[in-house]
Amino acid sequence: MTAPTRIAAPEGVAPAAQYTHVVSATGRLVAVSGQLALDEDGRPVGAGDPAAQARQVFENLRRCLAAAGAGFDDVVKLTYFVTDMAHMPAIRAARAAHIPDDRLPAASAVQVAALVRPEFLMEIEALAVVAP
Numbered sequence: 602m603t604a605p606t607r608i609a610a611p612e613g614v615a616p617a618a619q620y621t622h623v624v625s626a627t628g629r630l631v632a633v634s635g636q637l638a639l640d641e642d643g644r645p646v647g648a649g650d651p652a653a654q655a656r657q658v659f660e661n662l663r664r665c666l667a668a669a670g671a672g673f674d675d676v677v678k679l680t681y682f683v684t685d686m687a688h689m690p691a692i693r694a695a696r697a698a699h700i701p702d703d704r705l706p707a708a709s710a711v712q713v714a715a716l717v718r719p720e721f722l723m724e725i726e727a728l729a730v731v732a733p
Contacts, residue, residue, distance in 0.1 A: 605677055605730065607704070619693060620708035624677040626730035631669040635682060635724035636661040637716070645720050651688040655695035658725050663699065666729055673699045675729040681710040682724040692723060 605626035610616040638646045638654035639661070647653025666672055681692055689710060700706070706727075716724050 605675075617705075619705070620679075621705045622707065624707045626675075626677050628730040629733045631666065631671045631675070631727075631729040631731060633662060633665045633669075633727040633729070635680075635726040636665065637718075637721050637724055645718075648720050649722075651691035651722050652694065654722050655688070655691045656698075658692075658723060659695045659699055662725060662727055666727065669729070669731070671729040671731045674704060675731045676700065676706045676727050677730050678707045678709075678728040680726045681708065682713050682716065682726075683710065684713060684716060684722050686710070686712050688722050692725070 605624050607621045608623040608625075609621050611622055614622055636658045638657040640646050640657065646657040663673065666675070679696070681689070683689065683692070716722075
């Protein structure tokens with residue numbers, strides 16, 4: 602597989618801030634279900650702390666990707682579900698620890714009324730494309 606092609610600002614579309622508008626890749630699709638701030642024993646991490654939860658979620662994403670033979674370099678799309686858009690700076694900081702700005706995937710951020718349990722502030726899912 603060649604590296605994904607990233608188009609930050611297609612003609613006629615305003616430049617993206619904190620994501621890439623279009624990512625094109627060829628290979629094996631890896632879909633990672635939304636990850637929550639749970640440790641490896643299933644205990645919640647970072648009650649009320651968006652930064653701690655974001656770090657745990659990205660660590661869980663990293664582990665899930667690795668289990669499928671993928672990494673953050675292979676991620677073409679992230680979807681963020683947050684209970685408050687005010688948590689996005691913490692998510693961006695955690696993401697920056699794993700994905701450099703010149704390799705940002707396509708992304709969507711959605712504010713939701715609630716997640717599966719009230720202590721969770723965010724859930725993040727990923728799509729990656731890796732060589733077969």
